[in-house]
Structures are given as C-alpha cells and as structure tokens.
Amino acid sequence: xxxxxxxxxxxxxxxxxxxxxxxxxxxxxxxxxxxxxxxxxxxxxxxxxxxxxxxxxxxxxxxxxxxxxxxxxxxxxxxxxxxxxxxxxxxxxxxxxxxxxxxxxxxxxxxxxxxxxxxxxxxxxxxxxxxxxxxxxxxxxxxxxxxxxxxxxxxxxxxxxxxxxxxxxxxxxxxxxxxxxxxxxxxxxxxxxxxxxxxxxxxxxxxxxxxxxxxxxxxxxxxxxxxxxxxxxxxxxxxxxxxxxxxxxxxxxxxxxxxx
Amino acid sequence: xxxxxxxxxxxxxxxxxxxxxxxxxxxxxxxxxxxxxxxxxxxxxxxxxxxxxxxxxxxxxxxxxxxxxxxxxxxxxxxxxxxxxxxxxxxxxxxxxxxxxxxxxxxxxxxxxxxxxxxxxxxxxxxxxxxxxxxxxxxxx
Ligand code: SF4
Numbered sequence: 053x054x055x056x057x058x059x060x061x062x063x064x065x066x067x068x069x070x071x072x073x074x075x076x077x078x079x080x081x082x083x084x085x086x087x088x089x090x091x092x093x094x095x096x097x098x099x100x101x102x103x104x105x106x107x108x109x110x111x112x113x114x115x116x117x118x119x120x121x122x123x124x125x126x127x128x129x130x131x132x133x134x135x136x137x138x139x140x141x142x143x144x145x146x147x148x149x150x151x152x153x154x155x156x157x158x159x160x161x162x163x164x165x166x167x168x169x170x171x172x173x174x175x176x177x178x179x180x181x182x183x184x185x186x187x188x189x190x191x192x193x194x195x196x197x198x199x200x201x202x203x204x205x206x207x208x209x210x211x212x213x214x215x216x217x218x219x220x221x222x223x224x225x226x227x228x229x230x231x232x233x234x235x236x237x238x239x240x241x242x243x244x245x246x247x248x249x250x251x252x253x254x255x256x257x258x259x260x261x262x263x264x265x266x267x268x269x270x271x272x273x274x275x276x277x278x279x280x281x282x283x284x285x286x287x288x289x290x291x292x293x294x295x296x297x298x299x300x301x302x303x304x305x306x307x308x309x310x311x312x
Numbered sequence: 313x314x315x316x317x318x319x320x321x322x323x324x325x326x327x328x329x330x331x332x333x334x335x336x337x338x339x340x341x342x343x344x345x346x347x348x349x350x351x352x353x354x355x356x357x358x359x360x361x362x363x364x365x366x367x368x369x370x371x372x373x374x375x376x377x378x379x380x381x382x383x384x385x386x387x388x389x390x391x392x393x394x395x396x397x398x399x400x401x402x403x404x405x406x407x408x409x410x411x412x413x414x415x416x417x418x419x420x421x422x423x424x425x426x427x428x429x430x431x432x433x434x435x436x437x438x439x440x441x442x443x444x445x446x447x448x449x450x451x452x453x
Contacts, residue, residue, distance in 0.1 A: 132443075
C-alpha cells in the first residue's frame with residue numbers, strides 16, 4: 053500500500069513537471085518576436101544632437117500677449133493641437149502671470165514690469181521628470197538627449213502623469229480632438245480620445261536639423277541648445293544673464309530657463 | 313451503450329453544426345487578392361524624387377505579409393531609439409513615417425489600405441491619429 057502510494061506520487065510529480073516544462077517551452081515559442089524588418093535603422097545625418105537640450109526664454113523680449121499668441125499659434129497649428137474652449141482645453145504652450153508661473157518666488161514687492169507681464173510656459177523637459185516616474189506603462193519616457201517624450205500608441209489615459217507634473221504641462225484628450233482642429237497640418241499626426249499630450253521640444257524636427265517651431269516663431273526671444281556644451285547659445289545666454297526656473301525646489305531640474 | 317439512441321444522433325448533430333463553416337464554403341469561390349490601386353509617377357518624399365511605380369521600399373510580397381510588423385518596428389525605433397531613417401535591404405534610405413513616407417505614394421487610403429483590410433475584416437486604428445493625405449481625406453470634408 054505504502055509503496056504504491058509512493059509510486060503514484062512520483063509519477064504524478066514527474067508528469068506535472070513535464071507538463072509545466074512543455075507549457076513553458078510553448079509559451080516561449082509563442083512570444084518569440086515578430087519577424088524583424090529586412091533593413092536596418094540609423095539616425096539622420098542632419099540631426100541636431102545634444103547632451104541635454106535646454107531652452108532659455110528672454111522674458112524681456114517675449115512679454116506681451118500678442119507676441120506669445122503668435123508663438124503659441126505657430127506651435128499649435130504645426131502640431132495639430134485642438135482649440136477646445138473650457139475645462140477640456142488641450143495646450144502645449146500657454147502663458148500666465150508671474151505669481152502663477154513662479155509660485156516659489158514670494159517677494160511681496162516686484163517691479164511693475166514683472167508684476168504686470170505674462171510669462172510663456174511649456175513642458176520643462178525635466179532632468180528628473182516626475183511624470184515619467186509615475187507612468188505605469190512606460191508610455192512617457194526620457195530620451196538620451198534629455199527630451200521627455202510620450203508614445204501615444206502606448207498611453208492608456210490613466211492621467212497619473214498629469215497629477216505628477218508640478219507645472220500643469222500636460223493635457224488630456226477628453227474627446228476626439230479632430231473636430232476642434234481648424235487647419236489640419238497633413239504632415240503631422242493628431243492625437244485621439246483618451247491620451248495625454250504635451251510639448252515635445254519638436255523631437256522630429258531636431259532629427260531633421262531644424263529648431264523647434266516656437267524658437268523660429270519667437271524672433272530671437274527663445275533660445276534653444278545644448279546645456280552641456282559651454283559654447284552653445286543657451287550656455288552663453290545663461291552665463292551672461294541672471295535666470296530663474298519654475299519651482300526648482302521640487303528637484304525636477306527643469307530644462308526651461310527664464311531671463312527676467 | 314447507455315442511451316445510445318439519444319447520444320449518437322446528438323453527436324452527429326453536434327459534429328454537423330461544428331463543421332458548418334466547411335460545409336457552407338465548400339465549392340464556393342477561392343479567395344482572391346483584392347485589386348489595390350498602385351501608385352504611379354514621380355513623387356517627392358522627404359526632398360527626394362521617387363519613381364512611385366517602380367518598387368516599394370521592400371519587395372511587394374514581403375510588404376504584403378509584413379508591413380504591420382515593419383510599421384511597429386519603425387515606431388519603436390523612432391520613438392525609443394531616436395533612429396528615424398530606415399535603410400532598406402537594397403540600400404535606399406527612407407524616413408520612418410507612415411504619413412509622410414508610406415502615404416506619400418499610397419495616398420488613396422480607400423483604394424489601397426482599406427481594400428485588403430476590409431476584405432480580411434481587420435480594423436487597424438492607425439488613422440485615429442495619423443492623418444490621411446488631403447485630397448482623398450473624406451473624413452474631414
Ligand atoms: S514639466 Fe511636467 S510633463 Fe514636462 S517633464 Fe517636467 S514633470 Fe514631466
């Protein structure tokens with residue numbers, strides 16, 4: 053009796069082991085990567101490269117709503133950003149008051165020039181982006197050159213990143229954005245309902261050797277370059293002028309600098 | 313056999329219904345590839361003039377079977393590895409863009425993409441975001 057139970061357990065154990073092994077092998081075969089492309093991939097020769105992309109906004113030049121509107125419109129038109137009124141607004145670039153933009157700076161008295169002007173804002177492409185840390189599906193990520201990008205194909209619309217970003221840089225598509233895009237740019241995609249979007253620092257233009265749309269539209273008020281290169285326009289501008297950043301105390305190390 | 317007079321006819325009916333698709337399609341027409349509109353003439357893609365009628369970026373048969381995997385690979389290479397140039401097996405270089413490279417030649421979605429997708433009842437969501445070239449852009453008219 054005893055020996056036959058032992059025999060039974062042995063056979064049962066061995067067959068369970070064999071089954072599990074077989075199932076594992078079958079799963080491994082099933083999840084083999086799709087047939088790879090026949091060709092190979094490379095970065096464009098024209099691409100602009102940087103150790104860390106950064107932007108310097110000269111608020112002495114870019115300070116009126118009209119001037120900012122021009123820059124914002126150029127970006128939003130290029131990137132098919134919908135124009136939705138009300139609380140479901142989608143924006144890549146926007147403007148606000150000094151106290152809203154720089155809520156860390158709590159001087160009771162400010163020059164009227166600063167107190168009354170508007171400040172131009174966008175995603176800071178932070179060095180330590182809190183939005184990236186909270187994304188549960190790695191849809192948003194940091195590239196080697198310091199851009200914070202979103203893979204819209206992968207975004208599940210959970211909006212954790214919107215809660216995590218301390219700058220309000222991200223917008224959610226509560227509805228299909230297409231009816232709200234007046235003048236569709238056929239060379240750039242739109243987004244769909246249920247994904248989060250924000251400024252990209254024009255990653256695909258950098259790849260073609262072009263500067264971001266806002267930099268071109270700003271007529272010299274916005275500078276863009278490599279923070280790690282001491283001879284770049286941004287490093288020089290920062291060395292010559294005193295600048296501030298939005299909420300640096302939070303430790304995100306934002307990449308957008310404001311010359312006041 | 314216990315209750316054979318119920319079990320055997322029951323089994324026969326079950327097998328008959330289960331294999332219905334085979335019976336229904338028996339002797340019907342063979343599957344034919346839908347006629348897709350192929351591009352013609354000179355088309356400018358990313359600054360270079362291309363003879364659209366000559367050849368796709370890879371051989372036609374390979375593209376027919378693998379274009380979906382290729383597009384996924386393009387997406388991952390462009391977004392995650394910052395490599396936006398595809399060097400095809402014949403050495404020609406292409407910008408990895410559905411909208412600006414593929415659809416520069418295959419601009420008529422209805423006469424090209426939809427033909428096979430509809431026949432095969434697949435419903436890819438590419439165009440929820442990617443813009444169909446204007447001109448045959450019925451969605452926005
Ligand atoms: S500004 Fe906000 S969205 Fe942009 S990288 Fe920083 S945390 Fe992320």
